[in-house]
Amino acid sequence: MKSLHLLILTSNIENEERFGILGPSGAGKTTFMRIIAGLDVPSSGELYFDDKLVASNGKLLVPPEDRGHSGFHCKFTMFQKL
Numbered sequence: 001m002k003s004l005h006l007l008i009l010t011s012n013i014e015n016e017e018r019f020g021i022l023g024p025s026g027a028g029k030t031t032f033m034r035i036i037a038g039l040d041v042p043s044s045g046e047l048y049f050d051d052k053l054v055a056s057n058g059k060l061l062v063p064p065e066d067r068g069h070s071g072f073h074c075k076f077t078m079f080q081k082l
Helices: 029-037
Strands: 046-049 052-056
Touching: none
Parallel strands: none
Antiparallel strands: 046 052
């Protein structure tokens, strides 16, 4: 059985603010984004949007379509001139 552990992350991202996630292969970047998107749930801990609890301890409380946010994945090779 494969086990994945993410560090405790506390962050406030303001409305219309952008952020990026960088790290080596296998660090949990995709898992983190899938949890934010509502495609996966955290096995422990909580996820809030605007002070509203959306996921907690393995349970999805607010479905992805009701979260009111968006995001996308990209590869650095798409932006080679940066």
